[in-house]
Amino acid sequence: MRTSVVDVGSKTVRLVVSDTEGGAPLPVHTAKWRLRLSEQVTPGGPVPERAMEVLVDAVAAADRAATRWGAAGPLAFATAVVRGAPNRQEVLRTVRERTGVELCTLPGEVEAELTFLAARRWMGWRCGPLAMVDIGGGSLEVAFGRGRLPDFAASLPLGAARLTHEYFEDEDPPSPDRVRALRRRVRHQLRDAAARIRWEGPRTAVATSRTFQQLGRLCGAAPGRHGPFVERVLSAADLRGAVDRLAALPAAERARLPGISAPRATQSLAGAVVAHTAMKLTGLATVTVCPWALREGVLLRQVEDGPAWWAEMARRSEKEPDGGGPVPLRIAAARH
Numbered sequence: 522m523r524t525s526v527v528d529v530g531s532k533t534v535r536l537v538v539s540d541t542e543g544g545a546p547l548p549v550h551t552a553k554w555r556l557r558l559s560e561q562v563t564p565g566g567p568v569p570e571r572a573m574e575v576l577v578d579a580v581a582a583a584d585r586a587a588t589r590w591g592a593a594g595p596l597a598f599a600t601a602v603v604r605g606a607p608n609r610q611e612v613l614r615t616v617r618e619r620t621g622v623e624l625c626t627l628p629g630e631v632e633a634e635l636t637f638l639a640a641r642r643w644m645g646w647r648c649g650p651l652a653m654v655d656i657g658g659g660s661l662e663v664a665f666g667r668g669r670l671p672d673f674a675a676s677l678p679l680g681a682a683r684l685t686h687e688y689f690e691d692e693d694p695p696s697p698d699r700v701r702a703l704r705r706r707v708r709h710q711l712r713d714a715a716a717r718i719r720w721e722g723p724r725t726a727v728a729t730s731r732t733f734q735q736l737g738r739l740c741g742a743a744p745g746r747h748g749p750f751v752e753r754v755l756s757a758a759d760l761r762g763a764v765d766r767l768a769a770l771p772a773a774e775r776a777r778l779p780g781i782s783a784p785r786a787t788q789s790l791a792g793a794v795v796a797h798t799a800m801k802l803t804g805l806a807t808v809t810v811c812p813w814a815l816r817e818g819v820l821l822r823q824v825e826d827g828p829a830w831w832a833e834m835a836r837r838s839e840k841e842p843d844g845g846g847p848v849p850l851r852i853a854a855a856r857h
Contacts, residue, residue: 523549524823525592526816527583529599529624531559531658531682532784534579537816538590545642546820550590554579557784558602559658559682567608573615581620596819596831597624600632601659601680609843625838629676633662635818637671640727642821643813649724654799655814656732656792658682661799663714665721672721675714679707681732681785681792689791693771700768700794707798715802726805728755729814731785732792737810738780739763753810760797767793 524546525538533553539546556579561572568576580597587595603612604626616624627635637653644651653671655662661679664671688703689695728737733755738744740763742753767775767790776786785792800808822830 523590523592524820525583525587525590525595526819527580527587527595527597527622527624528816529556529558529576529580529597529603531600531602531680532557534576534583535816536583536586536595537820538587538592539820541820541824544824546817546824550586552583552586554582555784559686559788562602562606564659564678564683564686565605565607568603568606568612573612576612577616577619580616580622580624584620584622595622596823597622598819598834599624599626600657600815601629601678601683604629605659605678607843609841613838623835625835626841627834627838628841629660629662630674631834632657632660632815633664633674633676634670635822636662636729636815637664637666637674637818638669638821639813639815639818640729640811641666641669642817643811644725644727644809648727650721652718652721652723652726652803652805653729654726654733654796654803654805654808655729656681656795656799657730658788661711661795663711663718663799663803665718665723673717677710677714679710679795681788681795684791684795685788689787693787694768695790697768700764700790703791703794704798707795708802711799711802715799715804718803718805723805726803726808727811728796728808729811732789733796733808733810734812735780735782735785735789736760736763736793736796739766739778742780742810744780749812754807755796755810756807757797757800757805760793760800764790764793764797 524541528535535553538550653664659680664674666672737755740759743751772787776783
């Protein structure tokens with residue numbers, strides 16, 4: 522059986538079509554469409570009509586590609602940039618009416634749970650008590666657990682694109698004072714969740730997301746062309762140096778560094794500050810950069826729990842009010 526996932530993020534719409542019969546999602550086709558919502562939507566602001574048109578076209582193209590590859594209607598979700606928009610329901614309704622795809626938004630703590638599940642399956646049971654950190658465009662997710670799903674999961678408004686807009690938009694490169702102000706913000710908002718992870722004392726820590734993948738490459742990890750099975754480890758000490766290196770350069774010059782892509786160069790410094798501060802606060806000296814994340818977590822949950830759980834996610838998405846304004850800390854105990 523083939524299953525497809527469509528992920529509407531702050532930069533792109535991504536499609537993954539996977540064979541799922543064997544219990545593990547094995548990708549047979551991937552594609553992405555440029556979206557750049559984070560450049561058009563202020564944090565907590567509405568998705569403008571022009572961006573909505575691009576979003577609709579990208580989701581429709583992803584749906585057609587999934588069909589060509591023999592997958593049923595995709596499991597489609599949008600992350601923080603749409604979840605926090607005051608016209609969120611209008612966006613979801615427009616996509617549904619014009620493409621037939623039931624796009625939904627997942628609560629931040631559910632994203633953390635699903636990403637944790639993907640990391641757990643990738644790392645295996647041998648890794649023991651596991652901590653997970655994921656940096657997206659609009660939010661930061663952290664989780665800890667000893668089992669299949671986390672014992673706790675937290676979502677905070679500390680995404681790389683969001684913080685770049687709030688702290689670095691009018692300075693390139695930003696002043697040391699701006700960088701320090703951002704670090705204080707991360708320490709303040711992450712304090713409680715970080716204290717929980719320190720108290721739990723995880724045996725293994727993983728980091729997911731393109732932000733961590735690019736930071737890992739900047740700090741000397743193997744390039745992506747070496748494949749997903751090469752171990753990639755990132756240390757807090759190396760990240761400290763990466764922050765200093767990125768902070769000294771304007772975005773155009775950051776894009777020339779190893780691993781830093783041009784579309785993400787602007788937000789790379791904010792991502793590095795969040796990553797380093799999170800590791801220091803949680804007491805994680807090193808993290809393993811995991812290639813599986815939210816999309817794989819959605820596929821795994823579909824394989825392991827059947828379609829009923831996704832139907833429940835879609836119902837919850839329809840009932841949630843529109844977003845807007847600051848996103849609070851959200852911590853939830855996972856359902857095992």
